[in-house]
Amino acid sequence: MTNENDLTGTRFEWMSRDEITAWQDQRLPIIVKQAAKSPWYARVFAEKGINPDDIKGLEDLSALPFTTKADLRESYPDGMLAVPKSEVVRMHTSSGTTGKPTAIMHTREDLECWSEIMARSMAMAGFTKDDVFQNMSGYGLFSGGLGIHMGSEKLGMWTIPAAAGNTARSLMLIRDFNVTGVHATPSYMMHVAEAMLQRGEDPRELPLKRAICGAEPYTEEMRKKLEELYDMKVFNNYGLSEMNGPGIAFECPYQSGMHLWEDSYIMEIVDPVTLKPVPEGETGELVLTNLRRMGMPIIRYRTRDLTHLVKGECPCGRVHRRIARFVGRSDDMLVIKGVNVFPSQIEEVIMRKPWLGGNYLITITTRKQLDDLALDVEVNRSSFDGNLDTLRARKAELEADLKSQLGFGVTVNIVEQGSLPVSEGKAKRVVDKRETL
Amino acid sequence: MWNLVVVLAENKPGKLAKIADILGKNNVDILMTDIDDEGQYGIVRLLTSNPDKARNVLYNENITAALTKVALVEIPDKAGALSVIMKILAEEKINVKQAMGCILDRGKRAAFIIIPDGDPAEVEEKLAKRGIRILEEI
Numbered sequence: 001m002t003n004e005n006d007l008t009g010t011r012f013e014w015m016s017r018d019e020i021t022a023w024q025d026q027r028l029p030i031i032v033k034q035a036a037k038s039p040w041y042a043r044v045f046a047e048k049g050i051n052p053d054d055i056k057g058l059e060d061l062s063a064l065p066f067t068t069k070a071d072l073r074e075s076y077p078d079g080m081l082a083v084p085k086s087e088v089v090r091m092h093t094s095s096g097t098t099g100k101p102t103a104i105m106h107t108r109e110d111l112e113c114w115s116e117i118m119a120r121s122m123a124m125a126g127f128t129k130d131d132v133f134q135n136m137s138g139y140g141l142f143s144g145g146l147g148i149h150m151g152s153e154k155l156g157m158w159t160i161p162a163a164a165g166n167t168a169r170s171l172m173l174i175r176d177f178n179v180t181g182v183h184a185t186p187s188y189m190m191h192v193a194e195a196m197l198q199r200g201e202d203p204r205e206l207p208l209k210r211a212i213c214g215a216e217p218y219t220e221e222m223r224k225k226l227e228e229l230y231d232m233k234v235f236n237n238y239g240l241s242e243m244n245g246p247g248i249a250f251e252c253p254y255q256s257g258m259h260l261w262e263d264s265y266i267m268e269i270v271d272p273v274t275l276k277p278v279p280e281g282e283t284g285e286l287v288l289t290n291l292r293r294m295g296m297p298i299i300r301y302r303t304r305d306l307t308h309l310v311k312g313e314c315p316c317g318r319v320h321r322r323i324a325r326f327v328g329r330s331d332d333m334l335v336i337k338g339v340n341v342f343p344s345q346i347e348e349v350i351m352r353k354p355w356l357g358g359n360y361l362i363t364i365t366t367r368k369q370l371d372d373l374a375l376d377v378e379v380n381r382s383s384f385d386g387n388l389d390t391l392r393a394r395k396a397e398l399e400a401d402l403k404s405q406l407g408f409g410v411t412v413n414i415v416e417q418g419s420l421p422v423s424e425g426k427a428k429r430v431v432d433k434r435e436t437l
Numbered sequence: 438m439w440n441l442v443v444v445l446a447e448n449k450p451g452k453l454a455k456i457a458d459i460l461g462k463n464n465v466d467i468l469m470t471d472i473d474d475e476g477q478y479g480i481v482r483l484l485t486s487n488p489d490k491a492r493n494v495l496y497n498e499n500i501t502a503a504l505t506k507v508a509l510v511e512i513p514d515k516a517g518a519l520s521v522i523m524k525i526l527a528e529e530k531i532n533v534k535q536a537m538g539c540i541l542d543r544g545k546r547a548a549f550i551i552i553p554d555g556d557p558a559e560v561e562e563k564l565a566k567r568g569i570r571i572l573e574e575i
Contacts (some may be wrong), residue, residue, distance in 0.1 A: 379501060381496065381499075384443075384501050385503055386441070386442075386443030386503035388475070388480050391445070391475075391480075392475075413476075413477040413478075414445075414477065415477065416446065416447055416500070417499070418499045
């Protein structure tokens with residue numbers, strides 16, 4: 001352990017496996033005792049007969065109860081707060097992907113820790129204080145805005161809080177201030193590139209070198225497409241506001257999985273049904289425990305995000321274990337004709353076809369008592385050659401590829417570019433109109 | 438060689454009106470329209486006075502428009518004229534995928550458009566050799 005004041009966080013970043021385990025072993029009892037100060041955990045521990053003093057280290061983790069989104073809602077507004085209210089300096093709410101938001105409170109020290117892992121993540125991706133960084137994520141209650149902002153400032157970058165929307169102004173700032181790094185959702189980056197191409201402008205002429213994309217799931221194909229369109233590196237970021245926000249796991253320059261910062265979180269990957277750990281490398285639900293957030297620690301939080309551990313050592317030398325790109329959320333999974341389907345599987349097929357624009361909408365209906373999946377996809381306007389035969393052949397090929405990917409037939413509707421709704425936050429990709437029985 | 442403007446358009450009311458409106462505002466004459474219905478979307482083909490301009494003004498209004506090469510010939514606007522050109526097409530063994538026409542000058546001139554199963558330039562060449570007038574402008 002070197003300089004404790006090192007702001008780029010090399011102290012935690014380059015820990016050895018043994019150091020991480022020792023740190024977690026030491027932190028878990030502290031964080032459990034801290035959580036027990038909140039009315040919620042005091043009650044839950046009492047009900048389950050758990051004495052916080054009995055939690056001696058990592059081996060006692062499995063004795064602790066899981067925490068769910070429903071628990072967070074039930075403890076709303078501040079049932080999980082473990083410090084006096086006067087210690088709170090910031091509140092965020094979850095982005096409300098599903099249902100009502102939940103509130104998360106931070107102390108000054110919590111924000112300091114979060115800024116540190118965020119700055120550490122950005123430095124790992126290659127950002128330096130010489131970069132000009134434009135944050136095109138929504139600010140306000142959404143943790144992605146201020147979380148990235150704090151990290152960018154902490155790293156010393158020239159930070160432009162452009163926020164989401166107003167594409168013309170964002171582009172003006174990028175050009176005028178020679179912006180080299182951005183943060184936005186992948187669908188927004190795609191939307192900006194399309195808008196530029198339609199005006200006959202080339203996104204590769206922008207000064208951008210690196211982007212952080214996150215806040216919604218996207219495929220490797222979408223990343224490659226964005227990297228090509230802008231001629232820049234796109235880094236995958238994972239976060240959820242319940243556990244702070246962005247920066248929980250982040251890619252290093254090798255871009256093979258995201259290093260989850262195990263000094264700040266204990267990670268478990270469990271079977272979403274049995275809640276038992278899955279064998280290493282198999283897909284399961286990510287479960288996280290805060291190790292550094294003292295204001296509102298959450299124990300064994302079920303993220304609903306499905307991933308697996310990337311096996312082996314990362315060539316970058318960091319030993320914080322890597323999680324793979326998410327295959328979906330355990331509650332995003334669609335069951336169609338008895339088959340488990342993730343929207344990401346469909347997106348993968350779409351992104352492989354340059355004649356498609358990238359924007360799509362999945363609609364599920366009931367037809368003759370059977371599930372029917374329809375896919376509206378926008379053509380890429382510049383690829384349209386005016387030939388109906390080409391279009392028919394492309395459509396048939398897309399339908400065949402989807403059938404082989406999903407195992408059942410999909411009705412494809414080709415639509416004009418620009419006819420599907422574009423969202424500047426999280427893209428709404430699925431409409432389920434099925435009759436519930 | 439003449440180009441048709443081809444538009445991929447969602448099959449809903451008002452789409453054609455929008456296309457016609459944009460072309461009208463830009464002083465592009467529409468001489469003929471043809472629509473292929475593909476269910477959710479349609480393919481609209483337009484014979485216009487200025488295909489390049491038509492395609493560009495539509496494209497700039499976010500419409501999925503492209504140009505496609507066709508064989509465009511002039512025939513007299515009188516009974517029997519079509520039968521003459523059909524015979525020539527048969528004799529030259531030209532397979533026609535789609536054909537359409539419009540009157541340019543009532544009782545005098547008509548335009549006949551051929552989308553062949555092959556290269557339209559070859560078709561024009563064959564027809565020219567048989568004395569058919571190829572239209573270079575309209």
